[in-house]
Amino acid sequence: MLQQVNVGGSNGYPIFLNASLEGLGAYLEEKFGVKAHYLLITNNRVANLYAERVLKGLKEFRTDLITVPDSEEEKSLTTIARLTEEAVKFRTDRDSVVLALGGGVIGDLAGFFATIYYRGIRYIQIPTTLLAQVDSSIGGKVAVNHACGKNLLGAFSPPQAVWTDFSTLRTLPWSEIQNGLAETVKHAMVADPELFDFIESHADAIRNHDQDLLSRLAARSLAVKVKIVSEDEKEHGIRILLNLGHSFGHALETADSYKGISHGQGVSIGLAAAANLARDRGLLTEKELARIISLLDKLKLPRNIPPCAAKDLLSLMAADKKNKAGNKILVLPVGIGKSMVVTDCTDQEIMQAWEKVFK
Ligand SMILES: NC(=O)c1ccc[n+]([C@@H]2O[C@H](COP(=O)([O-])OP(=O)(O)OC[C@H]3O[C@@H](n4cnc5c(N)ncnc54)[C@H](O)[C@@H]3O)[C@@H](O)[C@H]2O)c1
Structure with missing residues (x-):
């Protein structure tokens, strides 16, 4: 209907x-x-x-x-x-x-x-x-x-x-579905714990391209974006939360060492890196981090990359459009289904987060 x-x-x-x-x-x-x-x-x-x-x-x-x-x-x-x-x-x-x-x-x-x-x-x-x-x-x-x-x-x-x-x-081929799934997991992590539960409990059907489930998933996921952009049309405020995973993801998309990585793959690995950083800062429990990682695994979304110099990825992040006055602006998950903007992450902390997603 x-x-x-x-x-x-x-x-x-x-x-x-x-x-x-x-x-x-x-x-x-x-x-x-x-x-x-x-x-x-x-x-x-x-x-x-x-x-x-x-x-x-x-x-x-x-x-x-x-x-x-x-x-x-x-x-x-x-x-x-x-x-x-x-x-x-x-x-x-x-x-x-x-x-x-x-x-x-x-x-x-x-x-x-x-x-x-x-x-x-x-x-x-x-x-x-x-x-x-x-x-x-x-x-x-x-x-x-x-x-x-x-x-x-x-x-x-x-x-x-x-x-x-x-x-x-x-x-739509599975690789393209995955690009969208990375954003739906992001939406769940940013603002919708029930959406997170929904994806967790239907991961198998989603992976099997179940049409009815994909439609229900898409409808719930887009509602998160609708709510946020309705409150912040021109990205002056809470819309930045939609950037969760993207500061890390964009660095991967532009890094020479990871040529060919898609936007969705970058976001997915970025979500894992942001979740690790959040756990290190006490914003996520060990159990919550494990839930996020396990959901990415269930959806067959990547969460690891072959190692490189974390410093190189850090310098790519310095070019992020969302940074302000030389500060790296990061969005981190707070528990499951909530997120916050963090402006005081040290380079050391960010590099450690990268190292956690190295294979
Ligand atoms: N405006 C925004 O807020 C916003 C947000 C996120 C991403 N983007 C932009 O979106 C673009 C990526 O979008 P995308 O992931 O949809 O990629 P895309 O538009 O390239 O589509 C992916 C592939 O799927 C094919 N395709 C489309 N519909 C299909 C269908 N129903 N069945 C089979 N094949 C189909 C396309 O031809 C293409 O080959 C990027 O340019 C990115 O910058 C914009």
């Missing part, structure tokens, strides 16, 4: 869960009227799998489809320029609506395109990866990458709505 969750704040919007791709047209007609023009933006892979289902519901409208290659590299100004040329060719105007169909790459790219085309046109997120459903489609952050940094050019720009069809997870 269709469910609705609302993101609050000054630019609130609805998230529709258990929505069907074919049913989007009826919703759009009600929201924008019969005359609107739609620009469906997706990538080759998702287009092959799902464009037809979306287009089926949009038969009554003037709709144009633009596909880009399936790659993080498409999150670029070059692709924005290409999208602009195609959009103009399709007579996209101020009243047109962009439909971003795909994972986080398409959501960020098409969302950013909509944000700057004609100084901003409306857009809808249609997330098709677990990561996009529980994380990137919510919170209004859109961006492209630049040679000088990932997500360096972007904006806070909320969509008109998020239209989530969990059945799209059926075709």
